[in-house]
Amino acid sequence: xxxxxxxxxxxxxxxxxxxxxxxxxxxxxxxxxxxxxxxxxxxxxxxxxxxxxxxxxxxxxxxxxxxxxxxxxxxxxxxxxxxxxxxxxxxxxxxxxxxxxxxxxxxxxxxxxxxxxxxxxxxxxxxxxxxxxxxxxxxxxxxxxxxxxxxxxxxxxxxxxxxxxxxxxxxxxxxxxxxxxxxxxxxxxxxxxxxxxxxxxxxxxxxxxxxxxxxxxxxxxxxxxxxxxxxxxxxxxxxxxxxxxxxxxxxxxxxxxxxxxxxxxxxxxxxxx
Numbered sequence: 001x002x003x004x005x006x007x008x009x010x011x012x013x014x015x016x017x018x019x020x021x022x023x024x025x026x027x028x029x030x031x032x033x034x035x036x037x038x039x040x041x042x043x044x045x046x047x048x049x050x051x052x053x054x055x056x057x058x059x060x061x062x063x064x065x066x067x068x069x070x071x072x073x074x075x076x077x078x079x080x081x082x083x084x085x086x087x088x089x090x091x092x093x094x095x096x097x098x099x100x101x102x103x104x105x106x107x108x109x110x111x112x113x114x115x116x117x118x119x120x121x122x123x124x125x126x127x128x129x130x131x132x133x134x135x136x137x138x139x140x141x142x143x144x145x146x147x148x149x150x151x152x153x154x155x156x157x158x159x160x161x162x163x164x165x166x167x168x169x170x171x172x173x174x175x176x177x178x179x180x181x182x183x184x185x186x187x188x189x190x191x192x193x194x195x196x197x198x199x200x201x202x203x204x205x206x207x208x209x210x211x212x213x214x215x216x217x218x219x220x221x222x223x224x225x226x227x228x229x230x231x232x233x234x235x236x237x238x239x240x241x242x243x244x245x246x247x248x249x250x251x252x253x254x255x256x257x258x259x260x261x262x263x264x265x266x267x268x269x270x271x272x273x
Contacts, residue, residue, distance in 0.1 A: 020094050021049040027088045046083050047076070050097065054079040057101045061109070071105065078104030122163060128154045129164030213263040221256045228253060 026046050033039040058075035062068060078101035085100070086093055132153040136145035145153075151161045214222060224242065227233040235253070239246040 061105050074108045125164035213260040
């Protein structure tokens with residue numbers, strides 16, 4: 001039998017405090033039961049009894065970008081973990097369960113609510129830097145704490161502080177359709193700032209690749225090549241300029257391009273495995 005984490009219907013306000021159920025007998029029974037369907041049934045009874053408390057804790061995490069239903073489900077999972085780990089001999093259940101549920105909710109936000117995934121170490125740096133920056137910002141005369149002051153407050157080195165500050169910008173991301181700075185709705189958006197592939201770079205690479213082969217061409221072939229591809233002359237005009245037929249110009253261009261291609265590609269082909 002599998003324990004089902006069940007949540008109550010959506011509430012519009014948190015329930016009043018002070019409604020902790022009397023489940024001491026159920027917890028004592030849970031400690032002596034062997035693993036099996038009966039133990040899981042008792043766990044589910046305890047889970048249902050303490051769900052109002054878990055939902056109150058989840059309510060405090062509202063307004064942070066996660067749905068209320070998801071928060072209640074995470075809180076219920078934390079409650080189930082607390083029930084399974086609780087030792088009745090160490091005191092009341094509620095003081096033990098509350099930190100467990102809160103920790104589960106915090107881990108949920110830390111691990112799943114980042115738009116840009118960063119390592120957990122960096123997430124922890126971000127939290128320490130953010131907390132220290134907030135404290136220092138309320139200190140008279142330091143509305144914008146420096147990296148050095150944050151490092152002194154947190155005990156981190158300045159490089160770690162900078163890393164944490166960078167991570168503070170990774171928790172949420174802007175849409176590319178968002179407005180660019182203070183521009184109005186009809187102005188440019190962030191996508192307008194993105195670059196596009198430039199075919200000119202490929203042209204530069206191609207020109208550099210064939211440069212040596214072109215230099216080794218006879219003067220006439222080099223002149224025909226220049227007039228055709230750099231000056232954009234027609235074959236007929238080149239033929240008139242060179243005093244040869246248009247067919248001859250066509251053959252020379254074909255032969256010249258083939259020679260350049262062969263000389264340019266042969267070193268790469270000879271070095272290929």
